Structures are given as structure tokens and as C-alpha cells.
Amino acid sequence: MIKELIAQKTAEAIQNAAEKRELGQLKLEDVPELFAEKTKNPEFGDYSVNVSSLAKQARISPAQIAQIIKPYINFSEAEISTIQGFINFKLGNSILNGGISKIIKEHENFGGNNQGNSEKVLLEYVSANPTGPLHIGHGRWAAVGSSLANLLKFSGYKVTQEFYINDAGNQINNLGKSLWIRVCQELGFDIKFPETEEEGSKNYYSADYLVNVAKKYIESNKNKAEEFYKNNPEPLKPSDEIVNEMSGFAKAIMLKLQKDLLSKFKTDFDVWYSETSLHQSGEVEKTIEKLKSLDKLYEKDGALWFKSTEYGDDQDRVIIKNDGSYTYLTADIAYHYDKLQRGFEKLINIWGADHHGYVARIKASIQAMGKNSDCLEVLLGQLVNLIISGEQVRMGKRRKMLTLEDLIEEVGIDGTRFWMIMRSIDTTLDFDVDLAASCSDENPVFYVQYAHARACSILRTATTERMDQDNKTQLPPFISKEEFKQLINPEKFEKNTLEFLWKTKIDKEVESTKALILKLESFEDLIQTSAKLRAPYMIAKYLQELAKDFHYFYTFTRVLSADNDVTKARLILVNATRQVFLNGLNLLGVSAPDSM
RNA sequence: GUCCACGUAGUUCAGAAGGAUAGAACGCCACCCUCCUAAGGUGGAUGUCGGGGGUUCGACUCCCUCCGUGGACACCA
Numbered sequence: 236m237i238k239e240l241i242a243q244k245t246a247e248a249i250q251n252a253a254e255k256r257e258l259g260q261l262k263l264e265d266v267p268e269l270f271a272e273k274t275k276n277p278e279f280g281d282y283s284v285n286v287s288s289l290a291k292q293a294r295i296s297p298a299q300i301a302q303i304i305k306p307y308i309n310f311s312e313a314e315i316s317t318i319q320g321f322i323n324f325k326l327g328n329s330i331l332n333g334g335i336s337k338i339i340k341e342h343e344n345f346g347g348n349n350q351g352n353s354e355k356v357l358l359e360y361v362s363a364n365p366t367g368p369l370h371i372g373h374g375r376w377a378a379v380g381s382s383l384a385n386l387l388k389f390s391g392y393k394v395t396q397e398f399y400i401n402d403a404g405n406q407i408n409n410l411g412k413s414l415w416i417r418v419c420q421e422l423g424f425d426i427k428f429p430e431t432e433e434e435g436s437k438n439y440y441s442a443d444y445l446v447n448v449a450k451k452y453i454e455s456n457k458n459k460a461e462e463f464y465k466n467n468p469e470p471l472k473p474s475d476e477i478v479n480e481m482s483g484f485a486k487a488i489m490l491k492l493q494k495d496l497l498s499k500f501k502t503d504f505d506v507w508y509s510e511t512s513l514h515q516s517g518e519v520e521k522t523i524e525k526l527k528s529l530d531k532l533y534e535k536d537g538a539l540w541f542k543s544t545e546y547g548d549d550q551d552r553v554i555i556k557n558d559g560s561y562t563y564l565t566a567d568i569a570y571h572y573d574k575l576q577r578g579f580e581k582l583i584n585i586w587g588a589d590h591h592g593y594v595a596r597i598k599a600s601i602q603a604m605g606k607n608s609d610c611l612e613v614l615l616g617q618l619v620n621l622i623i624s625g626e627q628v629r630m631g632k633r634r635k636m637l638t639l640e641d642l643i644e645e646v647g648i649d650g651t652r653f654w655m656i657m658r659s660i661d662t663t664l665d666f667d668v669d670l671a672a673s674c675s676d677e678n679p680v681f682y683v684q685y686a687h688a689r690a691c692s693i694l695r696t697a698t699t700e701r702m703d704q705d706n707k708t709q710l711p712p713f714i715s716k717e718e719f720k721q722l723i724n725p726e727k728f729e730k731n732t733l734e735f736l737w738k739t740k741i742d743k744e745v746e747s748t749k750a751l752i753l754k755l756e757s758f759e760d761l762i763q764t765s766a767k768l769r770a771p772y773m774i775a776k777y778l779q780e781l782a783k784d785f786h787y788f789y790t791f792t793r794v795l796s797a798d799n800d801v802t803k804a805r806l807i808l809v810n811a812t813r814q815v816f817l818n819g820l821n822l823l824g825v826s827a828p829d830s831m
Numbered sequence: 832g833u834c835c836a837c838g839u840a841g842u843u844c845a846g847a848a849g850g851a852u853a854g855a856a857c858g859c860c861a862c863c864c865u866c867c868u869a870a871g872g873u874g875g876a877u878g879u880c881g882g883g884g885g886u887u888c889g890a891c892u893c894c895c896u897c898c899g900u901g902g903a904c905a906c907c908a
Contacts, residue, residue: 538906615902776844787873794867795867
């Protein structure tokens with residue numbers, strides 16, 4: 236990687252200079268890690284290292300420091316110059332050619348690295364309640380989570396993707412009660428959902444998605460439903476048996492719908508972990524016993540409390556309520572403990588910002604269990620604002636809403652994923668539905684996909700017969716399919732074929748070729764950084780930049796020409812570009828069409 | 832009141848690890864297809880980086896404070 240190489244060469248130079256006592260009072264152990272970065276202005280060169288930070292320690296001005304270090308840099312493939320505290324590197328062709336050949340040799344693995352060192356990561360995200368359809372907010376975490384999983388895998392982590400099914404508790408009863416009302420309605424009885432809060436409207440899911448579930452239920456259970464009604468003629472007060480029957484049915488249907496939609500949305504979980512199973516297996520009780528034995532629990536006001544304040548939480552938390560039931564937190568503590576018991580070294584959760592208060596509690600529980608709470612990393616993502624007809628629309632499960640499914644239908648899978656991933660999760664996402672739907676041509680995803688398709692098109696044209704426009708005669712392809720295959724064969728790749736990239740003396744051709752190669756080469760660094768920062772949005776941004784560089788190259792540098800050597804060299808470059816687009820889009824779970 | 836995130840161009844957003852004249856996309860204006868995909872490219876306009884202090888040779892970036900926006904502060908899930 237060029238960036239690393241330059242930083243390393245510079246670090247060696249500093250060490251050598253310091254050993255020769257050229258850097259004043261500078262002590263090597265005080266030297267901060269220096270990074271190479273792209274220059275702000277191409278006049279300065281391609282990359283630079285800022286050595287100003289050594290000035291204070293050495294008691295020498297930044298400009299002088301740079302001057303002193305420069306002759307110690309052993310890097311013949313680059314032209315080195317200094318301006319103020321910057322050491323600038325202008326890369327020679329051999330370095331650039333090396334960048335391309337690495338892509339050709341590694342093809343679909345190009346960009347990958349082993350920073351994860353096979354660490355076992357459990358990535359938990361979406362984890363919706365099975366009480367209704369997934370909404371747009373879930374869509375954000377699905378897109379971000381699945382691409383983060385791809386990214387981490389590409390960076391050498393062993394990732395398991397998990398969905399925690401919140402299928403226990405009151406809400407499930409409410410779901411059952413709500414379905415029962417819908418079933419009664421479908422049976423023809425005149426029943427309405429409570430409308431006011433006094434009547435308990437909050438305890439019902441009155442959105443119309445349960446109508447279809449009710450229909451489905453009656454399809455196969457009509458007699459049963461009528462029997463239920465006969466014995467329980469008050470639909471607002473169903474028996475436990477009815478509620479259980481209804482919630483079980485609704486839960487299964489909802490979960491199935493969620494699974495199918497996520498799978499269609501290119502979000503595939505390895506494990507679907509049911510909260511109910513956690514209770515049934517006795518894990519929750521075991522966890523309480525464990526905490527009890529560690530003396531982390533106490534009784535107060537008829538409830539059992541966890542001393543989470545001992546670990547930085549701002550108040551203690553109830554584990555068993557005074558009615559004997561568990562809180563949501565109790566199961567969640569057991570769940571996280573179970574993750575660690577299953578052998579995961581790193582737990583990454585993606586949560587909506589509305590759950591941020593939970594982080595301290597869960598971390599406290601992990602610490603109380605005697606583990607290091609740093610193993611849990613919670614990525615808090617800001618929520619999604621829906622904008623319809625220029626107005627913000629608040630989302631609510633029990634009201635009318637735009638579901639993820641509706642959105643996908645309007646915007647498409649690629650567009651929705653790219654849009655959801657594109658922005659840092661730290662910022663609230665304004666999702667303008669009208670814009671995304673009506674002006675879908677302007678969606679940035681098309682810009683990137685078009686660039687990929689364009690690269691494919693050049694490769695296609697190169698290997699197909701063409702018509703001579705003047706004589707109307709058939710001409711052979713620029714290169715035969717077989718020859719092209721050999722040209723980019725990783726095993727037999729000849730780096731010196733790339734020399735012809737630099738045969739041209741046309742400024743725009745040289746400039747656009749070089750810019751494209753540098754961008755392609757930096758993909759490796761991008762992957763490292765975005766994996767480290769858990770930031771898939773950086774990939775989306777990178778791909779837009781790469782598309783821009785490629786379009787620029789395309790405009791000024793003709794690939795297919797009469798000069799066979801130059802054509803071959805440029806075809807290799809185009810193929811490398813295609814490969815990087817493909818690798819990047821795959822990480823995002825966005826398709827890479829060959830033509831558009 | 833306490834905690835978290837955010838506040839950068841008309842709009843939506845980048846500016847990890849302090850550093851060279853603060854960037855992109857969309858929108859607006861003017862150009863560019865006899866030629867590999869014009870869903871493209873080139874050029875142009877637009878900024879008190881929320882305000883005020885501080886640390887530093889140097890601050891969009893770090894610290895303090897104030898203002899604004901969103902979210903969280905349950906024996907709900």
C-alpha cells in the first residue's frame with residue numbers, strides 16, 4: 236500500500252537522522268506516528284507527510300526538519316521535495332504500475348486485509364419486534380449492518396450476523412389481542428379498536444396489516460375462530476387461550492415476513508435468536524443466579540435490583556419486578572452473557588440512538604460478570620426522518636406508515652441500500668421519498684453503476700468484431716477474447732505491459748490515468764480505515780469518487796486505438812477499475828450491472 | 832435538570848488520528864457526442880465552518896461556555 240510505504244520510508248529516515256543527531260534534541264520515543272496523506276494540491280506531488288509535529292521536540296522549525304529528513308529517505312521510485320513542514324512525494328510509474336498489477340493478481344480479493352486476525356465477532360442488528368412490518372428505520376440498520384458484516388469479513392474478522400427476536404413480553408400479548416379483534420371483524424362482527432387512551436388504545440396494533448393476517452388465520456381455522464367467539468363473545472376481553480393462539484399465529488407470520496423481506500434486501504442473518512427461547516432454556520434464571528452469587532443483586536421495595544451503579548450506570552436497575560416478572564433488561568443481560576459464553580470475543584451491536592441509555596446497563600452487567608466491557612461495542616445510529624411532499628412525517632407503529640417494503644418498491648433495492656449506507660450513522664438521515672422515487676435517475680447509485688457498466692462496455696467492445704464506418708467492412712476485434720483473458724490472467728500477468736500507459740505525452744491523458752490509478756490503489760487503505768471505524772458509508776463515498784475519476788479518464792483518454800500496446804495497457808487498467816467497482820459494490824450489497 | 836449525537840455552500844452531506852488556498856453531490860448558468868455507454872464531461876457562482884472564549888507555531892478538528900436541532904432519562908419492550 237502506497238500510503239503505508241511512504242509513512243514507513245519516512246519513519247526510517249527520521250530514525251536514521253535522529254541517530255546521526257541531526258534532529259536536535261528529538262528523542263525517538265517521542266516521535267508520534269506519522270501518516271502519509273493525499274496532497275491537497277497536485278502541484279505538490281501525490282502524497283505528503285507532515286513532519287511539523289516534530290518541531291517542538293527537536294526545537295527546529297518545521298521547514299528545516301523537512302529539509303533535514305529529506306536526504307535520509309531511501310525511496311528511488313519517487314521524486315521527493317519539501318515545502319514548509321511537508322515532505323512531498325511524486326510517485327514514479329513503476330509504483331503506479333505495481334498498484335494495478337496488485338489488483339489484477341488479487342482480483343476479487345483486492346482490498347481485503349487481515350486486520351481482524353480471525354477475531355470472532357458477533358454483529359447484532361435490526362432485532363425488531365415481530366409485531367409488525369419492518370419500517371424504514373430498520374432498513375437503515377439492515378443496510379448498514381449487512382455491509383458492515385461484509386466489510387469486517389473482508390478485513391479478516393470471523394463475523395456472525397444475528398437477529399434478536401423480541402418475541403416475549405407484553406407487546407406480544409397486545410399483538411394477539413389486536414389480531415383477535417381483526418379476526419372477529421373478518422368473521423363479520425361489528426367491533427372496533429379502542430380509540431382513546433382511556434380505553435387503552437395504546438395497547439393495540441390497529442394498523443391494517445393485521446387484516447391480512449386475520450384472513451389467513453380464518454382460511455385454515457374458521458371453525459376454531461367461531462368456537463372461540465362463541466365462548467368469548469367480548470372481543471376486547473379475550474381469554475388467555477385466545478390471546479396465546481392469536482399471538483403465536485401473528486408472531487410467526489410477522490417473523491416470516493421480516494425474514495423474507497430482509498433476505499430480499501440482501502441482509503442475511505446467520506442466527507435468529509429468540510428471546511422466548513432464552514427464557515425457556517433457563518438462561519435468564521441462570522444469569523440471575525450468577526449475579527446473585529457474585530453479590531451484585533439486592534432487594535428493595537419488593538423488587539430485585541442490579542447494582543449497576545457500581546459500574547458507572549447512573550442508577551441501579553430492576554431485574555425482577557415486584558410482580559415477580561422480569562424486565563426487558565434481565566433477558567438482555569442474559570442474552571449478552573450468552574453471546575460471550577458462545578465464544579465471541581467482540582460483540583458489536585447496532586442500535587438506534589433512542590436506546591443509548593441502555594449501553595451503560597449492558598456494559599455494567601458484562602463487567603459484573605467479570606468480563607471486560609470493552610468487548611461490547613455499541614454503534615448508536617441516528618434515526619431516519621421521512622420526508623413526504625416536503626414535510627417531515629413522524630413514524631409510528633400503530634399509525635399509518637411507510638414500510639421498508641413500500642420504500643423498496645418505490646426506490647429499488649440498490650437505491651435504497653445505497654441511500655441508507657451513504658451517510659454516516661451519526662447523522663439523522665433525511666429520506667426524501669418523493670425525491671428518491673421520482674428522480675431515481677439522480678440517485679448516486681446510478682452514477683456508480685453507470686461507471687461500472689461503462690468499463691464493462693469498453694471491455695466488451697474490445698473483444699467483439701466491429702464495422703469500419705467508412706468502408707462498411709467487418710474488422711477483427713481489438714483483441715481476441717482469448718488474448719484478453721491471458722492479458723489479465725493473474726498467474727501470467729506481465730507488469731511490463733503496463734509501461735505503455737505512459738507512452739503518451741498528452742497532459743490530460745497522463746493526468747487522468749495517474750489520478751485513476753491512485754484512486755484504485757487507495758481502495759486497500761479505504762477498506763482498512765472504514766473497517767476500523769465501522770463506517771461502511773466511506774465505501775459509498777469512495778465509489779462515487781472512483782466513478783468521477785473513471786469518467787474523467789474516459790473523457791480524455793481513449794482506450795481502444797490503433798496502437799495495440801497502448802490499447803492493451805489501458806484495457807488492463809479498465810479491467811482493474813471494473814474489479815474495484817465490483818469489489819466495492821459487493822461490500823455494499825449493491826448490484827454491479829454490466830450494462831445499463 | 833442530567834446524558835448522547837448533530838450544527839460546514841440555497842439543499843443533502845464529506846472533511847478518523849490538529850496542518851498547505853475548506854470539498855462533493857443536487858440545484859442554477861454557459862459549453863462539449865462523425866469517435867469505446869451524454870445515466871457522461873468541461874468551465875462558472877455561492878461559505879461569519881452556530882456564537883464567544885481558551886490551548887497551540889498552527890483549530891472545522893482539542894478544551895470551556897452559550898445558543899439551536901433530534902433523541903434518551905420506567906418495576907415499557
